[in-house]
Amino acid sequence: MPQLGLDLQALKQRIYRYSMQITSDSWESEDLTQDVLLKVHNLRQANPSIELSNAYLYKIALNAWKDKLKKRKLSSEPLDDGHMNVPGIDTQLSTRELLEDLAYRLPARSTVILLLMDVFDFTAKEAAELLSLTEGSVQVALGRARQKLKKLARTGMESSVSKQAGDPAQLDFEALVEAFRLRDPKAICRSYLGLAKRQITVSKLKYINGKLTFYFEDPDGNRFMVTS
DNA sequence: ACTGTTACCGTCTTTGACTT
DNA sequence: AAGTCAAAGACGGTAACAGT
Numbered sequence: 001m002p003q004l005g006l007d008l009q010a011l012k013q014r015i016y017r018y019s020m021q022i023t024s025d026s027w028e029s030e031d032l033t034q035d036v037l038l039k040v041h042n043l044r045q046a047n048p049s050i051e052l053s054n055a056y057l058y059k060i061a062l063n064a065w066k067d068k069l070k071k072r073k074l075s076s077e078p079l080d081d082g083h084m085n086v087p088g089i090d091t092q093l094s095t096r097e098l099l100e101d102l103a104y105r106l107p108a109r110s111t112v113i114l115l116l117m118d119v120f121d122f123t124a125k126e127a128a129e130l131l132s133l134t135e136g137s138v139q140v141a142l143g144r145a146r147q148k149l150k151k152l153a154r155t156g157m158e159s160s161v162s163k164q165a166g167d168p169a170q171l172d173f174e175a176l177v178e179a180f181r182l183r184d185p186k187a188i189c190r191s192y193l194g195l196a197k198r199q200i201t202v203s204k205l206k207y208i209n210g211k212l213t214f215y216f217e218d219p220d221g222n223r224f225m226v227t228s
Numbered sequence: 229a230c231t232g233t234t235a236c237c238g239t240c241t242t243t244g245a246c247t248t
Numbered sequence: 249a250a251g252t253c254a255a256a257g258a259c260g261g262t263a264a265c266a267g268t
Contacts, residue, residue, distance in 0.1 A: 136233055
């Protein structure tokens with residue numbers, strides 16, 4: 001029975017492979033891998049001499065996946081909720097496209113709130129915390145932004161806004177992460193739009209162990225993760 | 229006109245007690 | 249153990265008002 005070494009990267013890859021077998025979904029697997037790594041970390045802290053066999057590791061992953069499914073209440077909630085990597089089913093694509101246009105018409109703060117809550121499924125509380133606002137302000141700003149979004153959708157976004165004006169020069173992942181770190185709505189907006197222009201999408205954004213974790217996807221389909 | 233805050237309301241989820 | 253149900257809490261939305 002092969003023992004798992006302390007090489008975190010190797011361990012992560014192994015768990016990811018198990019997760020892919022269980023979930024058949026890359027994003028779910030990344031989530032599951034994070035969960036399992038956390039469980040393994042806790043297990044090791046509780047018992048440093050614990051033997052983490054492959055079978056045991058697989059069991060942990062499987063149980064974690066079952067827990068996830070339970071919480072998600074599969075009967076009432078589609079599996080791809082909040083995820084945008086399901087081929088052919090991109091329910092949030094229109095929101096994303098509208099959002100990118102909207103970003104040129106709304107204040108940065110409102111756009112970022114819409115981005116966080118309607119695209120990345122942040123709660124009002126989380127968005128408020130990130131932007132140093134009250135929950136009420138976030139909710140109202142969101143409502144107003146949504147109204148504007150609907151209005152623009154109704155009018156067919158008739159004038160495709162010129163996206164050249166004001167485009168910043170240095171727009172990369174670090175800029176976006178830094179913008180989030182500094183809680184600067186304008187910078188977040190700029191960086192996000194810059195990436196969108198390069199056809200690089202932030203396909204997922206979530207808190208993992210208290211840190212913001214960004215999942216990017218480039219035009220070639222390459223996916224990578226950046227943690228703030 | 230725009231933005232932030234507060235109060236209030238409706239909906240959904242969670243939790244605990246109770247019954248089968 | 250499993251199912252049911254009511255209470256409590258969390259959450260999102262809206263209206264009204266105030267400040268800039």
